[in-house]
Amino acid sequence: MKNRKGLDSVCKYSSVLMLLLLFAAPQFLFAQSYYPSWGSYIDMGTTLHKNEFIEQIVVDNTVSPEEIYIVGRSGSVTGSLEVCDSSIKSGNDDVIIAKFNHCGEIMWKKVFATQYISNGNVVVGKEMGFTIALDNYNGHKYIFIGGEIRNTDPSAKATVTCIEEESCNASVYQSPVGDNWDGFIAKYDTAGNLLRWVKLGGNKFNQGAPDNILAITVDPFTSELFVTGRAKSNNMGSNALTKFDSTFNSTANTGDCFIAKFDNCLSNLEFFSFYGGFLDDRGHDIVLDTSKGYSIPIISGTTESFNIQIDPPNLPDDYNSNSMHCNGAGVCIDAFLMKWDPVLTQGPQWFLYFGGNNTDRGRRLALDQKGNIFWTGWTQSSNMYKTGNAFDKTYGGGGDNDAYVAKVTLDGDIPWCTFYGGNAIDVSNGILWYQDPATLLKYVIVTGLTTSTNLSCTTCVQAPFLSDLNGPGNDGPNMDAFIAKLTDLPIGQKQKLDFFTLYGGTRMEDFDETESHGPFLDFGPNKEIYISLSTKSPDIGSVTKLTNVIGAYQAADKTTSDGFVGLIGLTNIQTCMPLRPEDEVAVSTLDFFSYPQPFHNELTLMIRAASAGTGRIEVVDFYGRTILVKEVQLEEGENQLPLDAGALTPGIYFAKAVFNNQMMITKMIRQ
Template identity: 25%
Template sequence: MPVLQSVPAASSRAGEAYGRLPLSFEPNVGQAGVPFQFLARGSGYGLFLSPTGAVLVLARAALGEKHPPSETPRQEQRTTAERHGPSSGRRSLADNRQPPLAEREVTALRVDLVGAAPEAAMTGRGELPGRMNYFKGSDPAQWRANVPTFSSVAVEGVYPGIDLVYYGNQRQLEYDFVVAPGADPARITLAWQGAEEVKVDAHGDLVLRTKAGEVRQHKPIVYQDVGGVRQEISGRYTLRSGPATASDQAATRVGFEVAAYDRERPLVIDPVLSYSSFLGGEGRERGWDIAADSEGNAYVTGVTLSTNFPVADALQANFGGGFDSDMFVMKLDASGTNLVYSTYLGGTTEDAGFAIAVDAAGNAYVTGLTTSTNFPTANAFQSAVAGTPPRGLTVHPFDVVVLKLNPTGSALVYSTYLGGSGEDEGIGIAVDSTGSAYVTGQTTSTDFPTANPLQAAPAGAWEAFVTKLSPDGTALVYSTYLGGLAEDYGEGVAVDSAGGAYVTGITGSTDFPTTPDAVQTNYNGGFFDAFATKLNAGGTALVYSTYLGGTNEDQGLRVALDAAGSAHVTGYTFSTNFPTTPDAVQPQLGGFTNELVAADAFVTKLNATGSALVYSTYLGGDSTDEGWDIAVDALGNAYVGGLSLSTNFPVTANALLSTNAGSFDAFITMLSPSGAALTFSTLLGGNLQDDAYGIDVDGAGNIYVTGRTISTNFPTALPLRPTPPDNFFDLFVARIAPDPMLNVARAGNTVTISCLHSLAGFALEAAESLAAPVTWTPVTATPTRNGLYDTIVLDALNGGQYFRLRRP
């Protein structure tokens, strides 16, 4: 799965090291119910180590069980809409179910070190910054926090005078036998069990054929260090006869044959185990949302069906979801090369994370849903699932979950259920400066928890809700239904500095609550309209509330705020008469008008009172385009992430990918504060399907994106491995830094040049004229940071009239 990797450097650049994650090993402190001392996990494999051997568990989805690349999120959403309406497409995991074990190819390869010392000491070396945290189930005694991780594991004295060291990366495992002077490498014997065939091929590789595919150990590299220079020694694998191991009479014994070498010096035997055939993971992953803090750390939540969640360091041995899903939460450092933490969160049935927010201290707030009766709780407002299984079923209806993780991910500050006797789903979350979390979603419960409500009871079968929790998670500050007689779904929420909550979502109600001065007070028809609503700080009154839609179907999916209190909404529309403004980037629907086939994304900015559109525009091409998330920077630029099937999606000259590369591609678009121009717009994807669902932007203008991909050639800056074509959808995380844009202003004899992004790594040059031939002269002034800008002030009489940035 191509996760924690970013897009290739081009005219817009991605962090060079973003996604360079090592293989990590963790001590077994009870998180894995197996008698091994260390473990490591990755895409499609689990590795368990003891002093006398190792077990490598490999899994690959059976052919024919993959998610069809042609299946669109729209089709997926329509299927679930028949049951619960459109927003259940966000939480529907029916397309993500793992096939039963009988339908997956799973192999366990065991290697015993014949004659090894069981008392040999195992130690972790090269401690990594990341920590593993296991919050599985509702019993805190079973949780494990702050489990350290290491870049290698050493087994000292596995044979007399011989040490064994395991290390590697997400693509391959290496292990070195370090033979001390005078020790005998012929004592090393590996007894392999679990392979259908073991052979040494013509290239000298050891090939193990299994029912799940081929595992290959490349010809061993044997060398000695002589005066600081590596001197290679001829060596090869040999298949040996002899007594089988006690545990498996069918074990195949393999040793090493080494040519003459200096026995007064240490000798290193270095096999490399390659398992690229299995790098797909057992199940599917999807990144639903992402948030960035002021230091450039990225926080991601989503859903996984992999028992070995293959996110770089792969975390818990104890996937809790059975054939259902678990929520995951991860934090990457600013370089993207280290997991600060990453964890499953879930119980024994279905769990999913849909939205994440982060406060100034680095606490992460997550909402989603669960059917698990043993979801991990702490300091909970509601400590148990509220609903009961329908007659004849054993699975409980969904409850909302809301949780807060501390900055290191080592503890739940709080974790609570939130729900009534029906279906309850948490879809959007925001946090204010006091640490209060605001959650929106939808419910069928007539007894959903309310407090100081604007609307005390539901009017329809599915009703949106808005809930504000206290900073410690133990109480509701307010909680209210929001909706009319038909179906209403809360999808996104944002909060301003005064505690006003802004909500967007989807409504089919002709009586959805609106305010007199709203942009659109009437339902315009079609299946659904989007809505945008602002509640006062107490949640007791509407500041404004408006429909957003035309005569066909319109869905609002996320909302973000700028410094002036203007709400920016994105989603998608099939309406040819969706409300737009005259100077919009795209005033007309770009796709087909067939409701079942094509839609365009939309981006709408309301003024602070909700009484007028600052701008509103379609965003799309000749086929389906959907906006799934939106973020706004300090200058009011809006960043939209979504997915596109169009062959002519609007992109800018500095796009990373200009034309659709396969099925759906992700898109990332930056609009100017006036909405009159696309500052940056690009597609992102490979030969199959790629969808972006979450987006955020940091103070330096870096864009963070998460979603899912099934492409075998998804673009990466530092590709760690490919995604096999028979894989399920996998999570991706990307960070993109658009090229800096210069603002030039002259006042009298002073020219001020400013740039939102850092000017580090660029050369500022000036020219007196653009008439050919143009002479560009370096500007030697040093920029100063002025708020969000790098700024250079020049004397207009001594400088140029035109300026450019250039990478040296």
């Protein structure tokens, strides 16, 4: 039933406000300064508070305002959980997935956990979520997460359909019979409902072999999923529809890197291939270049194997050898970068070793619109390859890690490559690329963790939010997140650092060195920066000078971590309308939008509600000033609420609908 109820006409603003709205908005969109905005703690515990590690963050910019999703793991969940309509006992670690609004408030948070029965006893799984991706498919939006399950049922192929989808009629993929440690992929809708999940794993000659998925991405042309990670099972992917290399290459207790492709319904393993040598190889990230009109997989990772290189066609003449690099003690660990053929069964087009006289590790990737690859990782090699135009040509780690950042073309040229670090440990994990729409200048932004006390920026116009490790006058323990913005300049021009800041509190911003890989970054709609990390600090808000902190540090003591999500904005003007305690919601069943967009004098707010009742509409301007607060009577189903907006001056406005302890926000543009 449709419900048409007029809202009161809103008050008229002065010509001064009109000018502010008209002239402030472009500055908001194209500003070069950054401002520490809100931060939000996440802890899954009620009576138990252990570690929360947040692995990745992804922002959905196809809705307005944007919505933010994170994946990671928690040791704080206790008791029984409802997972896929089954009662599951929580384990030592469980996957967490959560949705935030653009103000940092948690819209919902979910737990993915597994168990099975063995000889009448419940065996509780240990699940870790490492990666997340968003997709639009057949008019619907989905969230995919990947990771690993330990203590999983070795006798089951263990794939589950939880909710039937109209677009997915086929049953889910059946992995080869495995062992008790497999990779997994789970599919959710944006309301937090688990739709289906599958294992990807196997066993190694009928013995235990850990497998995991470390990165996932979605093909924008086909909505197919590409994943990479490490396989220790020789029969992983044996039932794929197509293959390149089905031979497991590693020996002893080592693994192979792999690449796999699934359809969007997780019904078919459409392609699978191992790629590696006799020692340990693992893929840490996979992205798809689409600049040629088709998808080209690019994989980053770490290798200990010799003689698997394939020379890029345009590798620089002064490159320090496309072969494995070792240190003086005979330890050989290199980062690698690999370009796969778009015809997947043709295998890789090139494979690049990257390293020097010590250990090097490949981590995350970003792409520009021309297919250039931006790559970051860690290095302990003082003679790592760097270019003459690099921002920093000197290794400063003193035996510990420096970050590296490199630009690599699709044919293997390296226009620039630089160290980034100080006098101690610097490890990077997240990377973004963008071009400023106002100046057309190009930038690369990286984030990671540091214990260096001498990081600074002499070329930056803007001062850092936080320049002293762990805050002024604090002696440690010394580890903070960092964010650094480097210029992406043409060959021959000297690269420079454009922005730098530390980000954290008086304790450690950290990660689990063996099983967690944060912090991470993603862009908002105007290239504002969203960051996710794990922290032992209860005071990030005051130390990093955030304007608002949602929630509080809940960990049991200073040795345990909580998750943290933050916004680094392009304006110090706050446009958020925080939820009141009674507005907090576990799962949204409210649909709210406005039309037409943009609008002139008349606007309709559309609310679809699951039940009838009294709701509240709030409208604020670009600066967060309240224009209208109105109670409305909603009926079950579709409610159309006309708004007389003729008195509004041109600009950006936000409307919030609150109903049944649920909230949604929509952006409105008055022309």
